[in-house]
Amino acid sequence: MKSRPVLALAGGVGGAKLALGLSRILSPQQLTIVVNTGDDETFHGLHVSPDLDTVMYTLSGLANPETGWGLAGDAFAANSMLKRYGVPAWFNLGDKDIGTHLRRTELLNAGWTLSQVTAELCFRLGVRHPVVPMSDGRVATMVNTDQGSLPFQDYFVRLRCEPVAHDIEFRGTPPPSPAFVEALEGAGAIIYCPSNPFLSIAPILSLPGVRERIASFRGPRIAVSPIVGGQALRGPAAKLMGELGFDVSCAGVASWYRGICDTLVMDRADEGKKDAVAAFGLRPEVAGTVMVTDDDKTALARCVLELADEGAGT
Amino acid sequence: MKSRPVLALAGGVGGAKLALGLSRILSPQQLTIVVNTGDDETFHGLHVSPDLDTVMYTLSGLANPETGWGLAGDAFAANSMLKRYGVPAWFNLGDKDIGTHLRRTELLNAGWTLSQVTAELCFRLGVRHPVVPMSDGRVATMVNTDQGSLPFQDYFVRLRCEPVAHDIEFRGTPPPSPAFVEALEGAGAIIYCPSNPFLSIAPILSLPGVRERIASFRGPRIAVSPIVGGQALRGPAAKLMGELGFDVSCAGVASWYRGICDTLVMDRADEGKKDAVAAFGLRPEVAGTVMVTDDDKTALARCVLELADEGAGT
Numbered sequence: 001m002k003s004r005p006v007l008a009l010a011g012g013v014g015g016a017k018l019a020l021g022l023s024r025i026l027s028p029q030q031l032t033i034v035v036n037t038g039d040d041e042t043f044h045g046l047h048v049s050p051d052l053d054t055v056m057y058t059l060s061g062l063a064n065p066e067t068g069w070g071l072a073g074d075a076f077a078a079n080s081m082l083k084r085y086g087v088p089a090w091f092n093l094g095d096k097d098i099g100t101h102l103r104r105t106e107l108l109n110a111g112w113t114l115s116q117v118t119a120e121l122c123f124r125l126g127v128r129h130p131v132v133p134m135s136d137g138r139v140a141t142m143v144n145t146d147q148g149s150l151p152f153q154d155y156f157v158r159l160r161c162e163p164v165a166h167d168i169e170f171r172g173t174p175p176p177s178p179a180f181v182e183a184l185e186g187a188g189a190i191i192y193c194p195s196n197p198f199l200s201i202a203p204i205l206s207l208p209g210v211r212e213r214i215a216s217f218r219g220p221r222i223a224v225s226p227i228v229g230g231q232a233l234r235g236p237a238a239k240l241m242g243e244l245g246f247d248v249s250c251a252g253v254a255s256w257y258r259g260i261c262d263t264l265v266m267d268r269a270d271e272g273k274k275d276a277v278a279a280f281g282l283r284p285e286v287a288g289t290v291m292v293t294d295d296d297k298t299a300l301a302r303c304v305l306e307l308a309d310e311g312a313g314t
Numbered sequence: 315m316k317s318r319p320v321l322a323l324a325g326g327v328g329g330a331k332l333a334l335g336l337s338r339i340l341s342p343q344q345l346t347i348v349v350n351t352g353d354d355e356t357f358h359g360l361h362v363s364p365d366l367d368t369v370m371y372t373l374s375g376l377a378n379p380e381t382g383w384g385l386a387g388d389a390f391a392a393n394s395m396l397k398r399y400g401v402p403a404w405f406n407l408g409d410k411d412i413g414t415h416l417r418r419t420e421l422l423n424a425g426w427t428l429s430q431v432t433a434e435l436c437f438r439l440g441v442r443h444p445v446v447p448m449s450d451g452r453v454a455t456m457v458n459t460d461q462g463s464l465p466f467q468d469y470f471v472r473l474r475c476e477p478v479a480h481d482i483e484f485r486g487t488p489p490p491s492p493a494f495v496e497a498l499e500g501a502g503a504i505i506y507c508p509s510n511p512f513l514s515i516a517p518i519l520s521l522p523g524v525r526e527r528i529a530s531f532r533g534p535r536i537a538v539s540p541i542v543g544g545q546a547l548r549g550p551a552a553k554l555m556g557e558l559g560f561d562v563s564c565a566g567v568a569s570w571y572r573g574i575c576d577t578l579v580m581d582r583a584d585e586g587k588k589d590a591v592a593a594f595g596l597r598p599e600v601a602g603t604v605m606v607t608d609d610d611k612t613a614l615a616r617c618v619l620e621l622a623d624e625g626a627g628t
Contacts, residue, residue, distance in 0.1 A: 077413070080413070084439070085434075085439075094391075096392060098416075099396045106359045120399075
């Protein structure tokens, strides 16, 4: 394993899976996981960071294995009570999960940065690898659709991604978080986890200076395609790609990553798309990218890290 | 039944029981329940109003019948999670209950008064009788003890009333809430529910002008003793009475209510204390004051209201 640390960029469930795999192989000193916060939202006065929580819960072994997000065995009594009070409580906050949001909100209100809060929560849950918000400032992912400009959670949860998107916009240009800046400077490799490029990776790249630094990064940059056989493993990535005018395939993913990525790891099901990916200047690599078991996650992480080692050696 | 409305002053569980009985007999126009808020506290950023909630949950039929406070069938997942985060979460917030606190806090932060918030929450839970906080401002009940000056919840919940109290103090002198002022002006009778006089009734009386208005009130003023056979039915009333130098009996209660009360309703078990009560200038009346079933609550309420009618006629 290389000595310079790996920087992994992640969104929610898919990203958390590969992050878990990476954390099984790399030490906390060898890995920094930078997580999208463009989906963060305030619900009922609580600061909710869905992607940070998904990564944190996954790495702590507390995640709900059925959904990939939320906490295993969680219930929704508080949320039901909010509905009883006539509150639009469509986000469905879990009860245990609310413990996280209460603590996060309390510390933020006490003046902690989101980075500091995340480090504290992770420490308490036994997560040893650094999980870092992309920024301590606020970026709001807005989906501009045929039903108007929608905050991400409105689009994603309340409207179940049904509106037709024509554009995605990131409001706010705070600096990347200190640990993200440090990781960008010190990284030996950059890994784009198989998260939604448009909704999870793009907000990270939208931060001032980040895309430029990654574009001029000299080490290996490896993305794992979240599109397998023309479909997203979960979430709206495929629907969105089509609506935004991309080819709904790993080749479309390659076209999106052009200039900021060297290698695209695509699923075995997409073997036939290698040339199409190569046409966008990315080296196509084939692996099993569908992560169901923890072994799947570790295997894909190992494959990605081997590619990073090769890339570093060339 | 008299036409002028009844003003009931209440704290938590004992007060809520009689308030429920009164609400079964009187229409919403005939009754105002003013509730102690000296126990209110902020936990993890949530504004908690324990006595208001106990009355609201009791009147809506949602209260936990075993404890008298909290919501039936509630769980404590969020609170366990807070403990996991290393937070001193000794207050044991229920999950459903957190729904109430989230809504209350959200509305307070949006600029609503506590009176407005309480009316909204009660409306949503189907409580038709006016449940009114004693004030929209902040009063903090402090128990001065051999372990220092303790905020009420610290004394009551965290330390389980173990410190020896030598004094009780109410910090803050906000005006009584508008509906309380209105009820004081329009009331035909005042009923002190069998709540802890020192911790539940005294904060209400501490508000500017309240004790004076009640002292000069011309209608019947009736208290129900929370002490039965020298013991409190629940809570620290008896221990506290002794520590504060009162006789731990309904006679001690009578001495405390002297000048602001005409009639003390005492339990049948205390029949022998009638003269001792009368010695403090209160008319002693005997009734079954131990309220277990809803019928008990209605029966005691009926008894109190009959005494009020008699008092109004004299």
